[in-house]
Amino acid sequence: MVIPENSRIVIFGASGDLTYRKLIPALYHLFENNQMPSSFAILGASRTEYSDDAYRQKLKNSLTEQEQTDPQLLGAFCEHLYYQTLNTSDVDDYTQLKRRLGQLDRHYNFKRQNTLFYLATPPSLYDIIPGCLAAHKLNDVTNGWKRLIIEKPFGYDLRSAKSLDIEIQKHFKEQQIYRIDHYLGKETVQNLLVFRFANGIFEPLWNRNFIDYVEITGAEFLGVEERGGYYDNSGAVRDMFQNHLLQVLAMVAMEPPAAINADAIRNEVSNVLNCLEPLTDECLKNDLVLGQYTESMVKGQLLKSYRNEHGVPKDSRTETYVALKMFIETPRWQGIPFYVRSGKRLPTRVTEVVIHLKRTPHPVFAQNAPGNKLIIRIQPDEGILMNFGLKEPGAGFRAKSVSMNFHYDSLENIQMLTAYERLLLDALNGDATLFARTDAVEACWEFVQPILNYKQAPQSLFGYACGTWGPKEADALLRQDGRNWRFPCKNLTNTDYCEL
Numbered sequence: 001m002v003i004p005e006n007s008r009i010v011i012f013g014a015s016g017d018l019t020y021r022k023l024i025p026a027l028y029h030l031f032e033n034n035q036m037p038s039s040f041a042i043l044g045a046s047r048t049e050y051s052d053d054a055y056r057q058k059l060k061n062s063l064t065e066q067e068q069t070d071p072q073l074l075g076a077f078c079e080h081l082y083y084q085t086l087n088t089s090d091v092d093d094y095t096q097l098k099r100r101l102g103q104l105d106r107h108y109n110f111k112r113q114n115t116l117f118y119l120a121t122p123p124s125l126y127d128i129i130p131g132c133l134a135a136h137k138l139n140d141v142t143n144g145w146k147r148l149i150i151e152k153p154f155g156y157d158l159r160s161a162k163s164l165d166i167e168i169q170k171h172f173k174e175q176q177i178y179r180i181d182h183y184l185g186k187e188t189v190q191n192l193l194v195f196r197f198a199n200g201i202f203e204p205l206w207n208r209n210f211i212d213y214v215e216i217t218g219a220e221f222l223g224v225e226e227r228g229g230y231y232d233n234s235g236a237v238r239d240m241f242q243n244h245l246l247q248v249l250a251m252v253a254m255e256p257p258a259a260i261n262a263d264a265i266r267n268e269v270s271n272v273l274n275c276l277e278p279l280t281d282e283c284l285k286n287d288l289v290l291g292q293y294t295e296s297m298v299k300g301q302l303l304k305s306y307r308n309e310h311g312v313p314k315d316s317r318t319e320t321y322v323a324l325k326m327f328i329e330t331p332r333w334q335g336i337p338f339y340v341r342s343g344k345r346l347p348t349r350v351t352e353v354v355i356h357l358k359r360t361p362h363p364v365f366a367q368n369a370p371g372n373k374l375i376i377r378i379q380p381d382e383g384i385l386m387n388f389g390l391k392e393p394g395a396g397f398r399a400k401s402v403s404m405n406f407h408y409d410s411l412e413n414i415q416m417l418t419a420y421e422r423l424l425l426d427a428l429n430g431d432a433t434l435f436a437r438t439d440a441v442e443a444c445w446e447f448v449q450p451i452l453n454y455k456q457a458p459q460s461l462f463g464y465a466c467g468t469w470g471p472k473e474a475d476a477l478l479r480q481d482g483r484n485w486r487f488p489c490k491n492l493t494n495t496d497y498c499e500l
């Protein structure tokens, strides 16, 4: 276990939801597991006024509401928390930030000014904060590293992502920029590489000769909740597809890296994303389905339509569902379709990859045998399931589908880091492997840009009832190829969870 160097962590957007729900709990768990530096200070910064004590109390309350905590440990952790009221977009205000950091240096006797800046503010500030830091030389690396974690979304489209990069890179080098995609922090996503490349039974099969097609599903049971205003400017393509699902696809489809390090792995991620077959007008017409959820009763509860959600215009044409058939132009994947879908208000919350293997050629046995499937579950219960055919006991040779099941949580004495824990720890240790590099982000935007343009077309949106698997047009997308989506759960008893 590598323990990070002593450092200062500055969180911009410290009074926001992400800080309370994800960042502080993640840092607390790292502290609990002795994975934080021996000396560290966390300085929250945002416009809301708090004293250090009031901020500590607020975070203490929020942590104890979210989970069971050890009061003594929590008290010790909170001693490392500080707060600076700051108008994030006012460059003059950063004088206060600099002064506070100087005080912390003296208090902790920091020899080096290693600093992790976490940008958890609205995206409109992502290009402003680096400039303000630079104006006060807070990006100076002469005595300690300076790193910048940037939350999603990184840009709104290809043009804005490029211009955001240009602004940030005026003040921070690419190696200092950590663009977060929390899906990459998930154990199963990383495990895709080990699973693929370290196993003699899978590595030779992972190509167009043996794989028939691949499905990737990112389903959410919830609607937009209180974030209708934000979501309406985003939609499923920007919110899930462009980042999380394409990153997962890259892990499924990339070539083996020459070494296990950030550059080698990210080179391959970028290569495969640059090989996505560009979407022509014909593809958009035939292979893309955009949907929006409509009102319906789900288990006795009336769920409102997207257009009736708080903050959403009554005539909104924002998609809450996307399904796309896409191809990758590499020798490994030539002609193999990847069907990718994501939506809100689907029957359950699940993210999974399904690898469908080709059927065997022997007509006698293959006739009634189920196709082999490998299901890689990314959330909620991280694990892997394999489906294969066995002879049905008794007379004849009928095949029956059976499965082998592995759940990460069944491993004993294994400490699973949550995505934010893993990513914060990596950033503190200067390991950028699981963060998106600029070329990969731009390749994703470049690929989806035709969809963003197409979204404007009046005929492009289909309705689907809450609690269903999306518009029927998405089923037709596979049916026309003689295939079906896997339904991750047939008999849902608990709407927020489904069995692997």
Ligand SMILES: NC(=O)c1ccc[n+]([C@@H]2O[C@H](COP(=O)([O-])OP(=O)(O)OC[C@H]3O[C@@H](n4cnc5c(N)ncnc54)[C@H](OP(=O)(O)O)[C@@H]3O)[C@@H](O)[C@H]2O)c1
Pocket: 012, 013, 014, 015, 016, 017, 018, 019, 021, 046, 047, 048, 088, 089, 119, 120, 121, 122, 123, 125, 151, 152, 153
């Ligand atoms: N919440 C999540 O689960 C989640 C997940 C993935 C990504 N993200 C991304 O993380 C970022 C933060 O999300 P969040 O949910 O924490 O948002 P939020 O609850 O709205 O918090 C925004 C934070 O930014 C601060 N802020 C500074 N200048 C601001 C300004 N001009 N206008 C509004 N707020 C300003 C706010 O504090 P003051 O008003 O006190 O300044 C607040 O601390 C967003 O970019 C979001 O896309 C969030």
